[in-house]
Amino acid sequence: MNEITYKVQRFNPDKDSKPYFQTYTFPLKPAMTVLEGLYHILEYIDHTLSFRSSCRMAVCGSCAMHINGKYRLACNTQITSLKSGTVTIRPLLHLPVFKDLVVDHAGFFENLIALKPWLISKEPMPKEEYHQTPQQRKKLDIVADCIMCQACYASCPVAGTDNKYFGPHAFLKALRFVNDSRDAAQLERLAQVAEETGVFRCHTIFNCQEVCPKHLDPSGAIAKLKMSITLNRLKGKLKAKE
Structure with missing residues (x-):
């Protein structure tokens, strides 16, 4: 698997009437985590993408999100462990969305x-x-x-x-x-x-x-x-x- 595709749920309440998915494809690096993939998108593809993270060590809990059908921590979920060429990411349910994957706690x-x-x-x-x-x-x-x-x-x-x-x-x-x-x-x-x-x-x-x-x-x-x-x-x- 040389490339990976991300389908990320986007929503900006200031301009969007409803959420939608945006697709990104980029090179897959060895041992890359879902969070590292999001940072790759933010730094090299789309500077407008919003998400939360902090410790990157599965301690703070701030990067929890819905990843390929299950709630997981993005920082300790390796992309290859998902066994799929597509990573679909949604924000946490039951909490208002500030923007994209960032919810109101x-x-x-x-x-x-x-x-x-x-x-x-x-x-x-x-x-x-x-x-x-x-x-x-x-x-x-x-x-x-x-x-x-x-x-x-x-x-x-x-x-x-x-x-x-x-x-x-x-x-x-x-x-x-x-x-x-x-x-x-x-x-x-x-x-x-x-x-x-x-x-x-x-x-x-x-x-x-x-x-x-x-x-x-x-x-x-x-x-x-x-x-x-x-x-x-x-x-x-x-x-x-x-």
Whole structure:
């Protein structure tokens, strides 16, 4: 494969009435990633193309996009791994498009912030650092590595029909603090994710689990939150909404 063709969804709200695809063909270099291909287009073919990227190491999550039918990080997706002579790229779904592949993250982060993704300290504050056993710390490992790439949110059908739905990313963070032995607001967090826009809206389709570039399990986190809510309701610690 000496050349590669990119079909990129373009949209400039200042002048376009609807999105359209633009095609670019250029030489394929060994081990070239999808992101490197986009930079080649930007630098040598079309200076108007817009997309996001930062670390190029699959850490920041900013280059997530829809690539050949699946949400992926463009920086760690090699073109040859797609096994196709054409790379079709679309922006993330369920978020307004600023331009081309650049989306507005505001709603995504507003839903996250609503669940207070920070430690709510127990009182009184300890004079030194909080102590955790290795077992207590291990409970955080499976949920603490989320890079907020938004692939799970874009693949979620519920998020696509209700922008008030917190989303898989927010539930993953909620479980991280519910599991944290240092946090003083477990019941408050469970009550919040049990609301109408919470975990019981999940359709358990597992899209979020399939697309996560860090191999996390948002679907499993949602199931654990549901179980914890139910157990606390049975114990009388959490009231069910009438």
